[in-house]
Amino acid sequence: MSSDVFTHPVTVRYMEVDQQGVVFNSWYLAYFDDAFTAFLGAGGLPYQAMMDRGYDVQLVHNETTWRRGVRWGDDLRIQVTTARLGTTSFVLDFDARVGEESYVTASTTYVVIATDGTGKRSIPDFIRDVLGEPA
Amino acid sequence: MSSDVFTHPVTVRYMEVDQQGVVFNSWYLAYFDDAFTAFLGAGGLPYQAMMDRGYDVQLVHNETTWRRGVRWGDDLRIQVTTARLGTTSFVLDFDARVGEESYVTASTTYVVIATDGTGKRSIPDFIRDVLGEPA
Amino acid sequence: MSSDVFTHPVTVRYMEVDQQGVVFNSWYLAYFDDAFTAFLGAGGLPYQAMMDRGYDVQLVHNETTWRRGVRWGDDLRIQVTTARLGTTSFVLDFDARVGEESYVTASTTYVVIATDGTGKRSIPDFIRDVLGEPA
Amino acid sequence: MSSDVFTHPVTVRYMEVDQQGVVFNSWYLAYFDDAFTAFLGAGGLPYQAMMDRGYDVQLVHNETTWRRGVRWGDDLRIQVTTARLGTTSFVLDFDARVGEESYVTASTTYVVIATDGTGKRSIPDFIRDVLGEPA
Secondary structure, eight states, rough: OOOEEEEEOOOOOOOOOOOTSSTTHHHHHHHHHHHHHHHHHHTTTTTHHHHTEEEEEEEEEEEEEEOOOOTTTEEEEEEEEEEEEOOSSEEEEEEETTTEEEEEEEEEEEEEEESOOOOOOOOHHHHHHHHOOOO | TTTTTTEEEEEOOGGGGGGGSOOOOHHHHHHHHHHHHHHHTTTTOOOOHHHHHEEEEEEEEEEEOOOOOOOOOOOOOEEEEEEEEEESSSEEEEEETTTTTTEEEEEEEEEEEETSSSBBOOOOOOHHHHOOOOO | OTTEEEEEOOOOOGBBOOSSSSBBBTTTHHHHHHHHHHHHHHHHHOOHHHHHTTTTEEEEEEEEESSSSSOOOOOOEEEEEEEEEEEEEEEEEEEETTTTEEEEEEEEEEEEETTTTTOOOOOOOOOOHHOOSSS | OOOEEEEEEEEOGGBBOOOOOSSSSTTHHHHHHHHHHHHHHHTTTTTOOOOOOOEEEEEEEEEEEEOOOTTOOEEEEEEEEEEEEOOOOOEEEEEEETTTEEEEEEEEEEEEEESSSSSBOOHHHHHHHHOOOOO
């Protein structure tokens, strides 16, 4: 991957490691969530600012593949890339890496919704700008 | 303790067990929180009903003592008793037991507040009734 | 689904509910994990017994679809069915329901491994017996 | 406090914030745990190195006082100081701060144990050196 891929560092908490000595599977989704927020923020769109403009996102689908377990103290970094852009939904790819190696990858589908509870919305330009062109 | 002490069963999740093979310390506070809600509910006051009447509680202090680690699969039960009743605050004691043995004990101080953000309130009678007389 | 589908009840912890008032996405994977263990146990194979016989499982893939958010106090039940049986891996389907409605569904792929660190194993008969025929 | 107090930055995860919009109480204990490990590490004693020398610690008591709730995005920093040094146990104080303000404070008692399961040990000099003189 090119060096300009957005990367979010994660500090694994001791409590996130299970009896088998590796990060328990569900925590990766929490990491991806934080990485997504950081990705928006790095693109100039703090989450709160998105909501202030009347938009929020809803996670509707996730696929995760675990190849290797992250251990406490590992230098975990999550790469985030835009994989697909639809009318009301988009897909982000996540790659959880330790050093040069990919440990866990995931793909998450988000739907853009209105904050007033009226449901789906077309992705507005100011969000499209942050997501960029799919890789 | 008498047999009529309120007791809340806890199903330990696999993810709550750490590398040392015992429940990580912080989860007990989550268990106590659930036990507190169940305690109110068993006394006829569902948490939501308390809030609908304009009252909520805020946790301000907790003291926990760990004697022995709970393991995955252990039949964990938490006893809840009212330890102290003040004007605006009250203290509950928690005893996390496996079988007849006390593994972890705690004491938590709660302050009664208004749900409208105006701060502390005297504990109303309908909450006092549920808490009962301190042991 | 037929009435004999294995069903695992989940008590949602207050802390598992996020700012949006619904269970945060990652907790479902923790629920599925517990449901899987309960599924084995109900079939006569406690997790520890499986490990004592030299076998463990590794989660390698998960796909989850969120349709509706579970709230605190909801009567959540997770149905578990065997979806696929391979030589060294198997797939379980999970359906997280509140009442008659399906809120979140998932499909998880597990690989059977040896507990001595020597890697993948063919699924032994005593595990196949518990998993049963794919639906 | 003097400027040389050890300080551990915490990135609050979105999932750690509850329905009330503040970090749920139990997460602070997870933060303190990480802060403790970082405190040892900053003093030249990585946790694993301590264990490799045959020593571990066990958390036996914690007292936490919540004054104000931390929100998602807050710049949370935890100060760690040695409060008491006994023969086999020691006490650390934690101060969770946002900016100049103290939000949550805690005091935790740890007992030094042998990694071989033989119980309590006198605190060895190499650990005393890291803990330093009580404030």
